[in-house]
Amino acid sequence: MAKSALRFRDTVAQYERLTADVAARRYAPVYLLMGDESYFIDALCDQLATGVLGEAERAFNQITVYGKDSETGQIINLCRQMPMMGSYQVVIVKEAQQLRGIEKLSLYTQKPSPTTILIICHKEKSVDKRSAFYKGCTANGAVLESIQPRDYEIVAWLQQFTKQKGLSIDPKALSMLSDHLGTNISKIANELQKLMVSLPAGTTKITDADIEANIGISKDFNNFELCKAVMTRDMARALMIADHFARNPKDNPLLLTIMALFGQFRDLFVVNYLRWLSRHKGQPFPQDTELMRTLRKNNAFVINEIKQHAALWDNRKVFQILGLLREYDAKSKGLNTGGAPEGELLRELLLKIFLL
Template structure:
């Protein structure tokens, strides 16, 4: 099977488009929601479940079945029924990847009923795009291919999601969420929901204090502050944060901390290389807009901070630190860790970086 060319940003845009059509009550007869990232799949399925039918209609015309407990013929028979006391019936097939004889659904998807909305939630992997089932969904319905984000894609997505909810978010607050929650879109969305109802009325900007108060992530002891301390060569503060991480290892996994430090030093390396290339070729440094793309950051303030920090770290040293971080990435996964705890490994790593 050919490798998919769909990117995370494509998935996010397609999910937004489908949700917009649902909000406008432009319904497709079939929705195939498939892929590794479950957040968009669950969000669209839940939106259909809560908005197509009225509460009274759902009792008669909304059916949820699970692939593990169903067969294709059963699902087809449900879809061919006529709605009772309404214009539509909604059939939601969850965990469709476990359905016995999924391909047989092509008997329905090639000619779906105009009075039924079938939602197929196919998680963990894509349905076979060569199959008659998929081709029927694509020809007569709406297909979402939900791709997992890479770590550098979370920040822009989070910033856009916050903006859509009517808020702005400070860079530090954004970094705290991304560093702490990683690429778990579902968990990030739940925390944003909690923030939206918890923030004082009239609040329009989310700060690090808000994240600490309502999400429970310390604004003093986090990867954002650790990176700042390391780049400023503030050994005392860096080690104090490391001690806090050691006392709270579940909330501050070493693997995430090492990845965050690696990303930070990779940005310094890129910035220093671009400066060297600019001097060598006698050309101007790329604009801040271009640097945002090259450095994978989402605001010009971050670019300014990287420029300032990079000036204090020459690339020979940065290159050696990147090698060191790769070594400790392996140790964080249990390779040649010598029985040391994550806290001990982090403290040793920081001392090597700061004393190098």
């Protein structure tokens, strides 16, 4: 099956449209919620599960089944039933990726009941878009394809997420979260929800101190601070942070550290190349707004930092460092490590970077 052409931003836009429709009580008879990012699937399913029917109605007119324990015929029969003393009944199919013969639900999705709202939660992957089942869902219902974000997309989503909660978040706190938790937005959202409950009344901005106090990520020993030390050529500080990582390997996986460093050096390489084009080819060096688009950043302060750091690193060395990071990316996954622990591998990598 061909890879989806959708992007994470398409998922976010579709999710926002559907949540707005549900809030306005504009319901579709069928919701197919599918894809490899579970956050949006769970969030929209929860909104429907708690918003369509009142608490008293849910006892009679809402049922949840699980794909592994169900059959398509059983689900179709449930959907064909009439609601008891209400306008709708809600049928939720969780873990639908485990439902055998899910394509047979096309017998229902091609002509769904107007008094039933069927919610199909199909995680881990998308259904076959060539199937009659999928085509029935798109023609007669609503489809959300939930795509995982790339590393460069997570910061913008985090800023929007906190803004919707009435808060802002400073750049270091953003970096601490994204570097430590990666692109798992379900985990990030869960940690932020817990943090927001713990913040003092009247708080308007999440800081690095809040992240350290409530999520357990050190504000002094994290990938943000390590990258900053490397970019500014502070070898002593970088090795001190690496020693902390070695003592706390579960909280500081090598793979995430390498990804953070790779992103930093990739940005330096691009800026230095653009400077070379400006000096040797007469091409104008991009304005900050254009650089923000090129580097996929949304903060002018970050752009200024990247330009300052790029001046400290010759691109021939940056190119070699990117090669080193690819080599240690493989080692972080267990290839050719010689049995060395992650802390030793990180220290070895940093020494190679600084001594180039």
